[in-house]
Amino acid sequence: MGNYLIAAMGLQAIWSFVLALMDAYAVVRRKVLHNPVLVCLYMVGDWVSLSQSVVLVGFICVD
Numbered sequence: 065m066g067n068y069l070i071a072a073m074g075l076q077a078i079w080s081f082v083l084a085l086m087d088a089y090a091v092v093r094r095k096v097l098h099n100p101v102l103v104c105l106y107m108v109g110d111w112v113s114l115s116q117s118v119v120l121v122g123f124i125c126v127d
Contacts, residue, residue, distance in 0.1 A: 072116040
């Protein structure tokens, strides 16, 4: 279980860092990132992140 927790938190950190980089790029270039493909990517990434968090809370509550 410990390896899953480390992997999930690592993926969460990478996802958050990528979103922060995209936000910084949009601010510097003064662009709006309302592309339908990017919005779908955000949605899927956030869904995966949420599902990992729910599973981790379940593991913590079981122990």
